Amino acid sequence: MSHRRLPRSRPKWYRYAGVAAAVAVIAGGAALAASASSSGGGSHAGGTAAVAASAGGTAAPGASQGAPGSSASPGAPASSAKATPSVSGRTPTASPSGTGHATPGGSAKATGKPAGPAGPATVAGPPHPATADVFTGLAFDTCTAPSSTRMSAWRSAGPYGAAAVYIGGRNRGCAQPQLTASWVRSVSAGGWKLVPIYVGAQPPCQDSGNPERLSASTAASLGASDGADAVADAEALGMRASSAVYLDMESYDTGDAACVSAVLTYIQAWDKALHARGYWAGFYGFTSSSAAAVAHAEGVTPDLPDALWYARYDGADSTTSGFPFSSGLWTGHRRGHQYQVGAKETYGGVTLTVDRDAWDAPVAVTS
Structure with a gap:
C-alpha cells in the first residue's frame, strides 16, 4: 500500500527463478504427503503439515507503492451480488447483471504453471464458506478510514461503491479512530x-x-x-x-x-485459519513480487488465496484487460486491481487522497 517504500528491484528472471525453486520444494512436500495418505500412511492434515515443514529459509520483504497518477475522475457503475462458489472450483459466480442471488458455478480450479519443472497435481485445501458477497465496480482504499459523514458525501456524489479498510495486524501503519462496529453499520446502511x-x-x-x-x-x-486474529478483528467490526x-x-x-518458501508457508497457514472460521481468504500483493509468487505457485501448492487483489499501476480500471498472470487464474469474480495510487479527488465537497481499484471479488458481509 501507499505508506510503504519500494525495495530494490531485481531482474524478472532472477525473481521468478526463486519462485520456481520455492514452489518445487513446497509442491514436493505436498506430493509426499499425498502419497503417504493414498497408501494409508497419513491423513490430509498430515499432508498439510508436510507442506508447511518443507518451506524453509528467510524471506525478504519490501514495501511498495508507485508514483501517484492523475486525479481525473474514474467512472463505472457498481453492483453487488450474493454468490455461491462451486465445490470443485471455489469460484463465486454472479448473475450477468451483477445483482441478485447467483446460481452455483461449475468451473474447475484454475491452474497456474510456475517457471521450471512441472509440479505434482494440486492438493485440495480445506472447505470454503458456502457463499460470498461479491461487489463489482469501482473501489478505493486510503490509509485511515474517513468519517461516516465524509463517506456519505462520497457515496452520494462519487463513482465508488466499495472502500477498503485496514482492520488489523501489528504492521498496520495508520491509526483508525473512525473504524468501529458502529461506523461499519453506518456506512454499510x-x-x-x-x-x-x-x-x-x-x-x-x-x-x-x-x-x-x-x-x-x-x-x-x-x-x-495472525489468521485467527484477522477473523477476531473482522468479527469485532461486525464483518x-x-x-x-x-x-x-x-x-x-x-x-x-x-x-518465497517461508512467505508461502505463512500465507497457507493464514488462509487455513480463515477457512476454518468460515471466511474467504483474499490476498493483496504486487505483480512484480508478492502477487507473482502466489500466482506461480497456484495450481501446484495447496491452501492459496481464494481471491487476488493485485497492484499494477497501469491506469486501467479493469480486472481482465491486462491481467498480468495466466488468464485462467482467479476467474469467476475473484479479482481486484489497484490501478492507480495517490489520486486526490473531491466529491460532495469532501476531498480525499485515495488509491483507485477496479473490483470484481468477495467483500465483507455486514448484514
Missing part, C-alpha cells in the same frame, strides 16, 4: 461495500521498522495465529462469516527461494 485488509507479518529482510516479521521457523505458527479478508503482503525479493 449508506450503501457502501467494505474490503477488509489485514497487514500481516512481513518477510524479515524488509528495509523497514515493521514490528512483526516472519521467518522459516515461525511462518506456519505465525500465519495461523461476519462468509466475509472475505485480504492479507496485505508487501514487495519482497522473490529471487530468494528460501524467502
